[in-house]
Amino acid sequence: MKTLLQLSAVTKSFGAVRALKGVSFDLHAGEVHALLGENGAGKSTLIKVITGAHQLDGGSIEINGERVARLTPASAHQLGIACIYQQPALFPDLTVAENIGLRLEPMSALRKVNWVTRRQRAKELLKRIGAEILPDAEVRSLSMPEQQLVEIACALGAGARIVIMDEPTASLTHKEQHLLFAVVKDLRASGVGVVYISHRLEEIFQLADRVTVLRDGQSVGTNKVSEINESGMIKLMVGREVSTIYPPSESETGNVVLSLRKLGCASCGVKNISLDVRAGEIVGMAGLVGAGRTELARVLFGIMPADSGEILLNGQLITISTPKEAVAHGIAYVPEDRRRHGVILEMPIAHNMTMAIHDRVFPGAWLRCGAEKQIALDLIRDLAVKAYGPEAPGGSLSGGNQQKVSLARWLATKPKLLILDEPTQGVDVGAKSEIHKIIRRLAKEGLAVLMISSDLPEVLGMSDRIAVMRGGTITAMLPAKTDAHEVMAVALGQTENGAAK
C-alpha cells in the first residue's frame, strides 16, 4: 500500500511547552486513520504541522515518499493536503459556487471570472459527494453539515490526496453523520487518505482502519481498529484503567422543583412541553441536534421567553423573561458553548465565578476583593479546578477546567435547578469523569438537574430519567435503565415503544 504521508519523530515547542515530543505518524492511500487523544495531547498541533500552519522544530515530513523541507499552508495545499475543520471556514455572505471558486481558481486579482464554469464545477463537485446543495445558495443559509460538505467538495476539487477531518461530527445529527460517513467511505474507496479526529469512540469503530493514540505529545500506539476494543483505547488515552465510567445514582428524589405545563415558545420552535424535575434527580434530555433541547433550556433561562404554558418552581407559578429573572428564581444554566458563553476568557477565574452572585454576596454593590477571592478559592478546591490561582485568566485553563469554572459560577448562586447543556462536550476523558462525579454529588445534595447531552452513553449513564425530545417537544419519558437503541429509536421517531407520557 502506498504511503501518502510519513511523519518521523516530529517535535514542536511553544516557549517552554513541548507540544509534540517526537511523534511518528503515517497515512496510507485508501485508509481512514483515526487520531485520538485527550484535549491537550497534541492532536491540533500535529494537524497544524501537517497543514503547514506550524513549522516543526525537529523530525521530518515525507509526502508521497519525498521529504519536504519546509511546509507552508500554500505548499501543503499544492501537495494535496486539505483540512476540514469542525467549524467550516467559508465566507458566509458568498454563494457556494463563489466559495468553491475562491479556493480552486488561481489567485490573481485582475482575472476575469468565468461564471458558467465556476457554477458548473461547483455543481459537479457537489454531485460527486452526493450533496443536494444549490451552487447559488448563500453559505449563510446552509446548515453546519451542508457547509462541511462544501468544504469536502473544495478538497475534492483541489485534488486532495490527504484529507484531515477535525471532529467533523461534533454538531451533526445522526442522519447527517451517516451522510458524512458515506462521503468519507467514498473518499477512501477512491484512494484518498483520511486523517480522522473524533472524541466519539464509536465513530472510530465504524469508520477507521487504524487508530493512533496521542498522549502528552507522544504517540502511545498505532493499532488496527479490528485489533483493539473501546476500553483498550481509553486505557491508552488516559494511561490508566477507567473502571466505572459513570458514578452510580445514590440520591433520593424529593419534592418536585420544576414543573412545566404545556410550555411553548413559538419563535424558537418549542411546543407543548410538560415535565417534572424533582430535587435530587438528574433528568437527561436526549434527542438529535435540532430537536429543541437547547431551545427549551434557553426558554427556561429567559433568553427566549415562553409565550404559552406555565412554569412552576417549587409549586409557585412564575414567569421568566430575562436571564436575570431566571437567576433570581434560582435557576442556573451552564451553556453549551463554554468558550463563547460559559467563561469570559480574558477575565480572571475569580471574577468569572462571582459573575452571577453580585446581587447577593456584595450587598450595596460594593465588592470586597478578599471575600471574592475566598469564594473563588473555595470553589476551586471544591471542584478541583486546575489553575495557578484565582487570578488566572479563564483562557489559560484547559477545556475541562474551563467547564468547571462555568459550573462553579452557577454553583455559587446556590441554585434550585441546574440546567446543563452538553456539560462534557470537547472535554477530555479524565475531566469528563470528574465532571460526572460533581454532577452526581450535586444531585445527592438535593439539586434538581436537567442535563442535555448528545453523548448517548452519558445520558444513559447519568440520568435517573430520560426525556427524549423530537420536533420541539418531549416525545417520551424513559426510565433509567433503558438501552441505547430504544432511546435512539424514539429520538428518531421510528417506534412508539417508548413509555410515552
Place this chain on the structure above:
Amino acid sequence: MKKHFREFSVAAALAFVLLGLAIFTPAFFQPQPLLSLLTREAPTLLVACGMAFVIISRQIDISVGSQFAVCSVCVGLLAAKGWSLPLVFIASVSMGAIMGAFNGCLVAGLRLPSIVVTLATMVTWREALRWQRQGEFVNLPDGLQWLGLSQVMGQWTLILAALVLLALLALATKHLSAGRFVYAVGTDAEAARLAGIRPQLTTFSVFVFMGALVGLAAMMNVVQSPQVDPKSGSGLELKVIAAAVVGGVAVSGGRGKLWGVFFGLLLLACISPALTHLHIEAYWEKAIQGAIILLAVVADGLRTRKQRN
C-alpha cells in the same frame, strides 16, 4: 507588576519626558505655568475617564466635544440669568446626562452602532448650537470665574476636585459591581447576559455617565474664563480617545485602567509646553501626539500578537 505593565510603561514614558525636560529646560518647571497647564487639563481628565468606561464597554462616543459645548453654553446662559452656582452645576450635569441618555437609548435600546449614533449627535448638537448662538460668546456674571475664589485657589480647587474624582472612579471600577459589569459587557456581551447581567442597561448607563461627566467637565472649564466660547470642546473627543488609548485602554473593549488614562493624558498634554520650552515650532505638537498614539497602538498590537502565539 506584569498585570499593570501597560500602565507602568506609560508612567515611565511620562517620567522619562519630565526628566528630559528637567535636564534640558528646567524653566518648564516654573510653578505658575505648570499650575495653569494642570488646571486646563483637569476637565479633560474627567471626560477621558468617561471615555475610558465607554471604550471598555466596547463602544465609542465621539459626540463628547459637542456635548461639552452645549453644556458650557447652558452654564453661561443660566448663570447670566442669575442662577446660583449649585443650581447651574446641577443643570450642567443633568444636561450632559440627558444628551448621554439620548445616545444610550439609540445604542443600547435600538442596538445601533455607537460610532454612527454619536457621529450624528456630534454634528447635530454642534450645528444646533451654532444656529442658536451664531458664534456669539456668552458673558459670565462676576463671581463665577474661579468659583468666586482667587485665581490660585480656584486652580487648586479644580485640580484637586479632578484628582479626587479620578481616585473615586478608580476605586469604584474595582469595587463596585457596576464597574465589573462594564468590563464583562465589553469583553463579551452575550456571556455577560447569560450570567444574569443586563448588557443593554450597562451600555445605557455608561453613556449617561459619560454625559454627566462631560457636564461636570464643562462646568469646570467655564469657570476658568470670563466668557463662554460656543465653539469650546471642538476636538475634545479626539483628545480623550487618544488619552485613553495611550493610557492602555483596549479599543477592542474589556481592558484598561483609569490611572493609565491619567498618565496618558498628562503625557499628551505636556508635549505642547515642552516644545515651547525647547524652542521647537508648535506645528510639531500634533505630529508628536500622533506618533505617541501610533506607538501605543503598535505596542498593544505586538503584545496581543505575542500572547496569541
